[in-house]
Amino acid sequence: MTDAALEQVPVTVLTGYLGAGKTTLLNRILSENHGRKYAVVINEFGELGVDNDLVVDTDEEVFEMNNGCICxxxxxxLIRIIGGLMKRRGRFDGIIIETTGLANPAPVAQTFFVDDTVRARTRLDAVVTVVDAKFLLPRLEDSHEAADQIAFADVIVLNKTDLVTPDELVAVEAAIxxxxxxxxxxxxxxxxVPIAELLDQGAFDLKRVLAEHPDFLGEDEHEHNDDVGSVSFEVETPIDPERFNAWMGALLAERGGDLLxxxxxxxxxxxxxxxxxxxxHMMADGDFIGPWKAGEARTSRLVFIGRNLNRPQLRRGFESCRAG
Amino acid sequence: MSATVTADHILETRGVSHELGDFVVAAAFARGGATAAFALGDGTLRIAPRAGGDWRAVDVHDGAALALAPDAGPDTYLSGGDDGKFRRVGEAAADIAGFGMKWVEHVASFADAKTRLLACSVGRQVHLFDGAGKKLKVLEHPSSVTGVVFDSKGKRVAASHYNGASLWFVAAKTDSARKLEWKGSHTGIAISPNGESVVTAMQENALHGWRLTDGQHMRMTGYPGKTQALGFTRSGKWLATSGAEAIVLWPFFGGGPMGKAPTELAGGDGVICTFVAAHPQHEAVAAGFSDGLVVLADIGTARILPVCGPGRGPVSALAWSADGAHLAFGTETGFAALVDFSRQ
Structure with missing residues (x-):
């Protein structure tokens, strides 16, 4: 088998509330000369102005797995479409999946954990969320989905910044x-946004994200309510894999609904x-990636984004996974 | 002289093969039996004469071919593609129907002395045509159709989808489906030759069946992978399936498959069986594996005959000629072969 056949195709998930600018972005990706070809899976074809043989029109069909896990x-x-696209692998460099404006991003992300063929042939490169600078704050007030889409994002395009004052922009960014x-x-x-900044980012390589946010361990405003928030922890002592798996397995089983x-x-x-x-949510996956660099501090880091995050409890849990 | 017989012995002595360079999506024989065809990821059909001679390429789809079946007529094929085209392919390709941006994911045909029928699935719809390609009706389903099959008499057509399958009478004046319900994503379908059982493959690495006579549910589980191919043997006694590290055969006799263990053949190497095709005449099944191995397994004696050794890509297509003399197979990496099992 050739290397090209074994290479995993990067997949970008493009989310964003209605009117945020997703279609504008997709039209740019399809029409600009950036030297890469993307297969694009969309569900509102009428809005796209570009004729392209790599555009796939679909109806979002979400179903529950029969594995006793309601979330x-x-x-x-997507399982069917990715299977079909793999039959002409080599005709494109990556896949972009647009979700509808009101969509919860969880099912599309979970698809990449559940199906063996999808897991073998593709890798989720990044979740990109387009946000309307002018209307985000009212959206966050009246819809769960707007917060979920931000919570799931690896990359956020804060669009329409020309329609807000500098103060409003600061407030929106703080809300994000x-x-x-x-x-x-x-x-x-x-x-x-330069297309190269959005696609094929390897954003799931957390190390890169952490490198760009050295302050990520900064103290967060913690609230015991339904707001989505994020917390992170570091442990200097090496981790015992069995303890970690036992703790994480139990945590996800019990709290997976809140852990986006x-x-x-x-x-x-x-x-x-x-x-x-x-x-x-409850679907977990892991793999060894490159070696630690010589002289690099072998610090384990963990990030949670979700609702009702109990920081002390999560910290104690993570610390209990230390080896020795 | 060496007495060693390699796993490629049959391929080398009785086969014709080509590296076609693109994913072999499906294989089929024309109803008249003169040729075999391979549908490829580059949108072409490669047509191979059984009597020997050059393989011919026909440009069919602007994109990938997704489905292939013999036409109802003797010499031509039906092809569906991700260009939204349902086409008839002979010397050249001609449209039967076009569906814009939607993919034509499954095609099927039926032919006997009186009736000729064609079908294709597009999204949630199954479109039925007469043998000439004139649209007869459109059957609507609650979600995307993942498999289409006619029964052995051409009276009914069945489609798999989410939460079950739908069974339709082709000639009904007003269309209403018999709904076969079971929660989950059903990804492929087969009907037993006696028309009494419908079986689907499921996302959760299992099969589900319905006995139509009494509504009995049948659950067949234990697969490590998804079942991509399933089909009954000619007698209807066995359901041959892929998705395990062996050919898995479920007994549809003596009260089975409920409460019966399946028969497993050609296992033991820890390699997933990716495709099966039951022999059209005898109680035997051809099977392909993810390492490229192709075998012929006799169910009664459990004897295994290697047809093609490993190393040419995961087997993605297998088909028998109606007389059972020729086997066509292809792989994900573009290897395709036509093997002659007739007495020589």
């Missing part, structure tokens, strides 16, 4: 940071490679 919902249409301190934010007008995204880089005792861990 384990996946996109059945309160939900998700770890996403990379790009300011934009008419979705004019969990990501971590772990230093396992006696292991020279970094272990990357991620979860969406």
């Amino acid at each position: 384990c919902t996946v996109r059945g249409d 940071r309160k939900i998700n301190r770890f996403a990379k934010i790009h300011h934009a007008q008419r979705a004019n 995204r969990t990501k971590g880089i772990l230093a396992y005792a006696g292991e020279d490679r970094r272990f990357a861990f991620q979860a969406v």
Whole structure:
């Protein structure tokens, strides 16, 4: 088998509330000359102005897995479409999946954990969320989905910044940071972000995200309510994989409904490679990635984004996974 | 002389093969039996004469081919693609129907002395046509259709989808489906030759069946992977399936499959069986594996005949000629072969 056939195709999930500018961004990706070809899976074809043979029109079909886990919902249409696209692998460099404006991003992300073929052939590169600078604050008031879309994001395009005052922009950015301190934010007008900054980012490589946010352990405003927030922890002592799996398994089983995204880089005792861990609600996945650099501090880091995060309890849990 | 017979012996002595360079999506034989065809990820059909000679390429789809079946007529094929086209392919390709941006994901046909029928699925719809390609009706389903099959008499057509399957009478004046319900995502479908059982493959690495006579549910579980191919043997006694590290055969006799263990053949190597095709005449099944191995397994004696050794890509397509003399198979990496099992 050739290397090209084995190489995993990067997938970008594009979310954003109605009218935020997703379609403008997609039209740019499809029409600009950036030297890459993307297969684009959309559900509101009428809005796209570009004729392209790599655009796939679908109806979002979410179903529950029969695995006794009520929050384990996946996109059945994506499993079929990714299977179909793999039959002409080599005709495109990556896949972009647009979700409808009101969509909860969890099913699309969970699809990449559940299906063996999808897992083998593709990798979730990043969740990109387009946000309307002018209307985000009222949206956060009246819809759960707007907060969920920000919570899931690896990259946020803060669009229409020309329609707000500098003070309003500061307030909007603070609202985003309160939900998700770890996403990379790009300011934009008419979705004019360089395409290269959005696609094929390897944003699930948490190390890169952490490197860009050295202050990520800053104290958060913690609230015991329904607001989405984020917390993170570091442990200097190596982690015992069995203890970590037992703790995380129980935590996700019990609290998975509230935990939108969990990501971590772990230093396992006696292991020279970094272990990357991620979860969406109750669905978890992990793999060894590159080795720790010589002289690099082998610090394990864990990030939770979700509702009702109990910081002391999560910290104690993570610290109980230390080896020895 | 060496007495060693390699796993490629049958391929080398009785086969014709080509590296076609693109994913082999499906294989089929024309109803008249003169040719085999391979549908490829580059949108072409490669047509191979059974009597020997060059394989011919026909440009069919602007994109990937997704589905292939023999046409109701003797010499041509039906092809569906991600360009939204349902096409008839002979010397060249001609449209039967077009569906814009939607993919044509499944195609099927039926032919006997009186009736000729064609079907294709597009999103939630199954479109039925007569043998000439004239649209007869459109059957609507609650979610995307993942498999379409006619029964052995051409009276009914069944489609799998989320939360079950739908069974339709082709000639009904007013269309209403018999709904076969079971929660979950059903990803493929088969009907037993006697028309009494419908079986679907499921996302959760299992099969689900309905006995139509009494509504009995049948659950067949234990697969490590998804079942991509399933089909009954000619007698209807066995349901052959892929998705395990062996060919898994469920007994549909003596009260089975409920409460019966399946028969497993050609296992033991820890390699997933990716495709199966039951022999059209005998109680035997051809199977392909993820390492490229293709075997012919005799169910009664459990004898395994290697057809093609590993190393040419995961097997993604298998088909028998109606007389059972020729086997066509292809792989994800573009290897395709036509093997002659007739007495020589």
